Amino acid sequence: MTRTLQVGGVTIAYRTAGDPGATPMVLLHGLGDSSADWHSVLPGLAATHHVYALDLRGHGDSSHPGSYSLPLMRDDVLGLLDAAGIHRCVLVGHSMGAMVAALLAQTAPHRVTHLVLEDAGVPRPGMLTRPPLPAPAEPTAFDFAAVNAIRAQLNDPDPAWFQALDRITAPTLIISGARSPLPRHLLTDSAARIPHATLVSVTAGHHVHTEQPAAFLTEIGRFLDRHPTGD
Known part of the structure; x- marks a missing residue:
């Protein structure tokens, strides 16, 4: 089911799946994608969680306001959590x-029970070259x-983003695509x-969840089993 909420002057669209009484899980897609990108793993995730798959600003059915940055997107997600009454969640990006x-988990660690980062980390200055x-x-x-707004931030990231990763308190799984x-x-x-971070590798490219959905779900399932809520 697709819904929308007004958050800080923009409309954020999201789709839900799973039992509304289950633990909330929030999915954040990559640049140029949308909530539909999670279709291959959504049924598996929704079997155990109440899943919220968001369209980040500029994507899918959310507003295209013309102003884009990672912190703005973080604030949109935090605003949606508040508006939807999601106090804590499993956060997957x-x-x-x-x-x-990652920016949300370091800014508001009390909102995240578990963090899953798929084939991404937070870059330091000079680590990535992303010309327009x-x-x-x-x-x-x-x-x-x-696209170019986010690429510019990857090319010259705020060094505080990497430094503040040690503020993340949630157990964290980083899933790497080996290819x-x-x-x-x-x-x-x-x-x-x-x-409390664990790095695992799956034989896939950058889109692990679409290239190897079964392995993606297996790694998340093992991670959540190892870290029950409250640990």
């Missing part, structure tokens, strides 16, 4: 969504302005900085 999730891309000739389903083009040290450095 892929790529850009994983960085948004030319606008495509054809319209895109997302606001292309978000991903991302630099491996992006993930290992973040795993070393985050307390």
Whole structure:
């Protein structure tokens, strides 16, 4: 079921699945994707959780306000948690969504029971080279302005983002795609900085959850079993 909430002047769309009485799980997609990107793993996740799959600003059915940054997206997610009455949740993010999730978990650690980062970490200055891309000739389903806004932040990230990873209190799972083009040290450095973090590798590229959905679900299931809520 797709719904919308007004959060800080923007509309955030989200779809839900699973038992409303189950533990909340929030899914954050990558750059250029949407909540629909989780279709291959949504039934498995919804079997044990009440899942909220969000369209981040500029994507899917959410507002395309023209202003984009990782902190703005983090604040949107926090606002949605408040508006939806989600006090604490399992937070899962892929790529850009994983960085948004990490910023949220360090800013409001009390809102996150477990953190899952899929093939992403928080970069330090000079770690990634992401020059701007030319606008495509054809319209895109997302606001292309978000692409270069986020790429600029990856190219020159706030150093405080990496430093504050040690504020994350939730057990953390980082799922690496063994065939991903991302630099491996992006993930290992973040795993070393985050307390209670575990790094695992799956034989896949950058989109582990779509390329190897069964393995993705298995790793999350093992992680949650090892860290029951309250540990």
